[in-house]
Amino acid sequence: MEIFNVKDLTFTYPGCASPTLNKISFSVQTGEFIVICGETGCGKTTLLKMLKPQLTPRGQVSGSVVYCGKAIDENEKVTAGSIGFVQQNPRQQIVADKVYKELAFGLENQNTDPVLMKRKIAEIVNWFGIESSLHKSVDTLSGGSCQLLNLAAVMVLSPKVIILDEPTAGLDPIAAERLMSTLRRLNRELNITIILTEHHLDAVLNGADRLMAMEKGEILCFDRPKVVFSQLRNHKLHHVLPAATQIFYGLEQTGDSPISVKEGHAFIANRYKNEKKSISVPQTDIRSMPVIQMKNIYFRYEKHGKDILKGANLSVNAGECFALLGANGSGKSTLFGLLSGIFKPYSGKIRLHGKVACLSQYPTDLFVHDTVLEDFKEIADLLKADDKILDTLIDTLQIRHLLSRHPFDLSGGEQQKCALVKVLLTSPQILLLDEPTTGIDAFSKLALSDWMHRLQAAGITIVMATHDIDFAAEHADRCGMLFDGEMIGIDTANRFFSQNRYYTTSAHIMTQDLFENAVTNKDVIKLCLENGVKS
Amino acid sequence: MEREDRLFFAKLHPGVLLIYFLCVIGLTMFSFHPLFSLLSFLGGLVFLGFLLSHRQWLRYFFIDLLMILVIAVTNPLFSHYGVTVLFYLFDNPVTLESVFYGLNMAVMLVSVMVWFTCFGKIIAADQFLYLCGGSLPKTALTLTMAMKFIPQFQKQAVRIANAQKALGVYNDSSKKDKLKNQLRIFSTLLTDALENAVITAQSMRSRGFGTQKRSNYAAYRWRHSDFAFLAVFLLVLCGILFSLSFPELHFSFYPTIAKFQVTPVAIVAFCCFAAVVFLPFIIEVKGNLKWKFLMSRI
Numbered sequence: 001m002e003i004f005n006v007k008d009l010t011f012t013y014p015g016c017a018s019p020t021l022n023k024i025s026f027s028v029q030t031g032e033f034i035v036i037c038g039e040t041g042c043g044k045t046t047l048l049k050m051l052k053p054q055l056t057p058r059g060q061v062s063g064s065v066v067y068c069g070k071a072i073d074e075n076e077k078v079t080a081g082s083i084g085f086v087q088q089n090p091r092q093q094i095v096a097d098k099v100y101k102e103l104a105f106g107l108e109n110q111n112t113d114p115v116l117m118k119r120k121i122a123e124i125v126n127w128f129g130i131e132s133s134l135h136k137s138v139d140t141l142s143g144g145s146c147q148l149l150n151l152a153a154v155m156v157l158s159p160k161v162i163i164l165d166e167p168t169a170g171l172d173p174i175a176a177e178r179l180m181s182t183l184r185r186l187n188r189e190l191n192i193t194i195i196l197t198e199h200h201l202d203a204v205l206n207g208a209d210r211l212m213a214m215e216k217g218e219i220l221c222f223d224r225p226k227v228v229f230s231q232l233r234n235h236k237l238h239h240v241l242p243a244a245t246q247i248f249y250g251l252e253q254t255g256d257s258p259i260s261v262k263e264g265h266a267f268i269a270n271r272y273k274n275e276k277k278s279i280s281v282p283q284t285d286i287r288s289m290p291v292i293q294m295k296n297i298y299f300r301y302e303k304h305g306k307d308i309l310k311g312a313n314l315s316v317n318a319g320e321c322f323a324l325l326g327a328n329g330s331g332k333s334t335l336f337g338l339l340s341g342i343f344k345p346y347s348g349k350i351r352l353h354g355k356v357a358c359l360s361q362y363p364t365d366l367f368v369h370d371t372v373l374e375d376f377k378e379i380a381d382l383l384k385a386d387d388k389i390l391d392t393l394i395d396t397l398q399i400r401h402l403l404s405r406h407p408f409d410l411s412g413g414e415q416q417k418c419a420l421v422k423v424l425l426t427s428p429q430i431l432l433l434d435e436p437t438t439g440i441d442a443f444s445k446l447a448l449s450d451w452m453h454r455l456q457a458a459g460i461t462i463v464m465a466t467h468d469i470d471f472a473a474e475h476a477d478r479c480g481m482l483f484d485g486e487m488i489g490i491d492t493a494n495r496f497f498s499q500n501r502y503y504t505t506s507a508h509i510m511t512q513d514l515f516e517n518a519v520t521n522k523d524v525i526k527l528c529l530e531n532g533v534k535s
Numbered sequence: 536m537e538r539e540d541r542l543f544f545a546k547l548h549p550g551v552l553l554i555y556f557l558c559v560i561g562l563t564m565f566s567f568h569p570l571f572s573l574l575s576f577l578g579g580l581v582f583l584g585f586l587l588s589h590r591q592w593l594r595y596f597f598i599d600l601l602m603i604l605v606i607a608v609t610n611p612l613f614s615h616y617g618v619t620v621l622f623y624l625f626d627n628p629v630t631l632e633s634v635f636y637g638l639n640m641a642v643m644l645v646s647v648m649v650w651f652t653c654f655g656k657i658i659a660a661d662q663f664l665y666l667c668g669g670s671l672p673k674t675a676l677t678l679t680m681a682m683k684f685i686p687q688f689q690k691q692a693v694r695i696a697n698a699q700k701a702l703g704v705y706n707d708s709s710k711k712d713k714l715k716n717q718l719r720i721f722s723t724l725l726t727d728a729l730e731n732a733v734i735t736a737q738s739m740r741s742r743g744f745g746t747q748k749r750s751n752y753a754a755y756r757w758r759h760s761d762f763a764f765l766a767v768f769l770l771v772l773c774g775i776l777f778s779l780s781f782p783e784l785h786f787s788f789y790p791t792i793a794k795f796q797v798t799p800v801a802i803v804a805f806c807c808f809a810a811v812v813f814l815p816f817i818i819e820v821k822g823n824l825k826w827k828f829l830m831s832r833i
Contacts, residue, residue, distance in 0.1 A: 052741060054741045076743075092738075094738075095679075095680060095683070095738060098661065101752065106743060107750075108750050109744045110743055110747070113750065114752065115753075117752055137686070139690070337701075364726075366699065366702065379702075382705070383704060408726055423702065426702060426704055
């Protein structure tokens with residue numbers, strides 16, 4: 001049965017010259033799992049909102065959206081429940097203070113009978129297995145649990161379809177995987193149609209029936225993932241493809257591409273020789289001038305609380321890029337707080353050579369004024385900095401077109417760049433980046449790595465805390481992991497990831513029994529080419 | 536604050552509990568009879584024994600006694616009514632009547648406080664909102680949203696303060712600078728909050744808010760025991776209110792302390808009031824005994 005039928009949908013926001021959606025036509029069958037990808041600003045979110053009448057923005061619409069055989073805006077009472085919508089920000093979507101009240105909220109809106117209401121909530125609580133947190137306050141939940149709660153709160157209304165707008169954007173990889181596996185279960189076990197947008201295709205493609213690639217308000221292609229991939233191979237969207245697929249196209253192969261790690265391994269093992277097992281890693285010249293020295297750091301937040309850091313040691317050399325890895329709550333942000341002087345350790349020594357500046361995970365925390373330029377000017381005035389410095393920074397990061405905008409109106413990647421200018425105005429020698437890759441798309445990530453390399457070249461030492469293993473493998477000089485209050489496994493990025501078996505890149509997991517130290521996609525491609533095809 | 540739901544008394548419907556507490560507090564305040572005040576004080580105090588640990592209770596008890604003493608001593612210093620002068624302090628008479636008046640007032644005030652403490656421990660904000668939900672659904676929802684918002688706001692404030700402090704540009708040496716920093720944090724926080732409010736509103740709308748009349752989630756069910764409790768309680772309450780209309784229960788301190796009258800009506804009133812204020816205590820003791828008895832049979 002057809003659940004959505006979109007025909008020639010064109011949408012223009014008021015005051016915009018060009019349409020955000022341009023003649024979009026597609027249809028979705030009941031029980032399909034659909035993933036939409038595309039650059040920020042390509043119209044993904046607008047398209048999703050057109051499928052949910054309660055959220056449809058004002059503007060000029062032409063064309064039609066048919067939901068279950070009827071025009072979508074015909075019956076608001078029905079679509080409120082039967083089309084579920086989950087957005088990006090886990091916490092902001094929650095309405096009530098307690099978990100059970102949040103679950104009841106939608107049912108209360110539908111004037112559900114209290115006896116039936118309790119039964120529906122009981123069903124959902126059991127399906128999601130969240131009974132233990134039923135009476136908890138929502139502010140005690142983690143981001144991942146909040147997002148699951150949002151999903152559960154939509155599920156109580158017995159929807160036919162759930163639409164999700166980048167649901168995993170702010171989550172760590174483990175929470176993201178938990179959400180995705182719940183979505184797969186909803187799709188498989190309950191036959192619920194799922195439509196979601198996502199930047200990290202690696203995580204979502206398992207279980208997806210069809211993939212839609214969008215560009216500038218139009219559908220580039222909409223088909224089975226493998227078919228879409230083959231069309232994207234030379235497109236700039238190819239950065240969002242999974243590791244196995246990128247390696248496949250990197251080796252200039254044609255045909256059905258591998259998607260999963262399993263398929264990727266089979267492809268490489270069957271096709272390429274592995275006589276040469278290791279790749280030579282260019283020795284970075286050892287700069288033994290440490291700018292950060294932390295020795296035996298002990299820290300806790302409360303007098304009788306538990307230690308967050310227990311004898312952590314870290315030394316970072318001038319001009320290098322150090323990646324600080326570790327799970328949520330392992331103390332990465334605490335360590336940054338110590339380095340930027342917000343907290344003081346109760347035991348141990350921190351020596352810093354140079355000024356430290358920290359770019360928060362939430363760039364908006366740094367914006368105070370109504371336009372980006374005003375914000376910059378304030379800092380420049382405070383520091384009595386030359387206007388030229390500001391000008392050069394604006395040009396280097398290419399944000400001149402954003403200066404008159406309100407900082408909160410920018411995309412995640414743009415906000416990050418503007419916040420960075422603010423931070424760099426203080427001319428730091430050491431830059432701390434807290435989760436720089438969370439909440440930004442694949443293209444902003446490329447821009448991020450680009451300016452990171454430029455800052456490094458200018459002699460700035462970078463320490464980044466991140467969950468993003470692939471990003472760390474590609475761009476960090478050295479890595480270390482925070483575990484149980486200590487820094488462990490500090491080594492060069494290549495050695496760190498090639499010696500790990502599970503906490504490592506997909507490229508390495510795919511090839512660890514074939515090659516010794518192929519860590520990034522590029523490494524794998526290079527080794528495959530050097531070894532040559534099996535005869 | 537989490538609710539004390541291990542108590543037997545707290546298992547009653549929040550509506551019943553609300554009526555009970557309001558009546559007890561009202562009676563204590565408006566009867567203005569020394570024996571009523573005393574009974575209410577003792578009743579509240581023994582019930583509080585179930586809500587606090589021994590150490591907390593003892594501390595609470597001593598603080599109460601101290602407060603009673605302070606209020607009782609303060610009253611005669613300012614009020615010079617009454618005919619029995621005990622002595623003169625700075626040329627002002629200190630009368631026996633005003634000492635007793637102060638004492639009564641003190642016991643009354645402290646017992647109201649004790650009952651409010653019990654009230655706060657038994658009826659958490661959650662139940663209160665639930666009770667409002669029926670008659671004031673919009674207010675209840677707004678308060679619920681506010682209660683979700685406040686802790687989130689606090690966390691964000693700390694995060695923003697840290698992020699701006701880590702920038703290391705803003706001065707905080709003088710009071711003026713500190714105020715400026717606070718304003719800066721507040722400005723960011725406010726924009727953030729407005730932004731978040733849009734998302735919350737969208738999330739509410741997408742789940743059908745405002746399309747029709749809302750119902751209320753029934754977290755609590757009316758049980759037979761609730762009706763039984765309420766019936767008995769209301770009956771006793773009527774008895775007390777009725778007896779309060781008799782002159783022997785109108786106690787006055789000025790100009791001379793009235794004679795303590797023990798008439799049948801008064802005895803009935805005292806017994807009824809005692810029954811009311813010790814009711815939670817009795818329910819608790821009964822429940823505990825039953826529990827012990829059941830355990831002993833296993």
